Amino acid sequence: MIASILEWLTSSATWSGEAGLGARIVEHLWYSLLAVVIAAAVAVPLGLWVGHTGRARWLVSLANSLRAVPTLGLLFAVALWLGPKISGELAFLIPSVVVLVILVIPPILSGVYAGVEAVDPATRDAARGMGMRGMEVVRQVEIPNALPLILSGLRSAFLQVIATATVAAYIGLGGLGRYLVDGIKTGDYVSTAGGAVVVSVLALLVDGVLALVQRLVVSPGLTGGRTGRTRRGRSEPTTASTSPTTSTGSSTRSPARSGMSAGDGGVDSHAT
Structure with a gap:
């Protein structure tokens, strides 16, 4: 079975044509991206306002x-409600996108809200003390500090929508779900399993790209980056850490010197 799946994935016939694997991947990414963009347009402003x-x-x-x-x-349910009111391919596209948008709004909204809510109130007060107004605080303080959780919500949304966009094939839409639906219908379990593998790999690749973007755009101070360390990973000594040692060393040596001086003075006085 595994050998058959690998042969199917590497076959030129699988990738060629309008219904080939390459075209299906593009369709799948298009549905997913459209759903996430629409969901983000709703969830990001709402999450910022609530937070x-x-x-x-x-x-x-x-x-x-x-x-x-x-x-x-x-x-x-959405297809039966909207389908008769819409003509052409939109009768399949709009119900699918509506359902996917409903699916990915929760992780985006939760990530934005949690990120803004977690901003230190003292940071907000300091920004207001500098003369910033409401939207300036949001743009220049809250969004940069909430960026790790915002991007985490977007990554979760992309993972969910890529894995779930396969259901669009059940109402006649394209994408990688066609291999799953058509393969089960015709008993072609090799293409069914191959389509499932491609969906999983595609979700992991997109998540890896978004993780790289998150690493590049988020400040290291918000992700626990290295501070006060050398390139070898060892802590650099600071003035605060070295001062007590020097003070202790001098205080340890001072009594000896004081005692010696006192002793010498005592002997001289006794001799006198």
């Missing part, structure tokens, strides 16, 4: 409750 003001926290709980909704059942 900055502390109001309507129930919206975050409500969004997280949507994780319990079965994706495939919701897809069929």
Whole structure:
């Protein structure tokens, strides 16, 4: 079975044509990216507002409750509701994107809200003390400090949407889900397993790229980067750490010198 899957993945016939693996990967990434962009346009401003003001926290709980909704059942319900009202390929695309957007709003909203909420209040007060107003505090203080959690939410959203976008094939859309749906229908389990492998690898690759982006754009001070260390990883001595040693050493030597002086003075006085 494994040999058959490898042969299928490396075959030129699998990758060629409008319905080949390369075209399906592009379609799959397009659906996923479209869903994440729309979800981010809704969830990022909402999360910033809730985290900055502390109001309507129930919206975050409500969004997280949507994780319990079965994706495939919701897809069929939305397709039956919107499908007859839309013509052409949009009758398949819009219901799929709507369901995927509902799926990826919770991780993005939770990441943005948690990141802004975790900003130290003293940092906000210092920014206001410097004359910054509401949106300036959000742009210049809260977003940079919340960036690690914001990007973590986006990474989680991409992982979920890439893994779940396969359900779009159940209502006639393209993408890598076609290999899973058509393979099970026709009994071609090699293409079914191969499509599942490609989906997994694609999700890992996208997560790796986003992890690299996060490493590049997030300040090392927010990720526990090295501070006060040499290139070899050993702590550099500081003035604060060396001063007590010098002081202790001098105080240890001073009594001996004082005693010697006193002793010498005593002998001289006695001799006198």
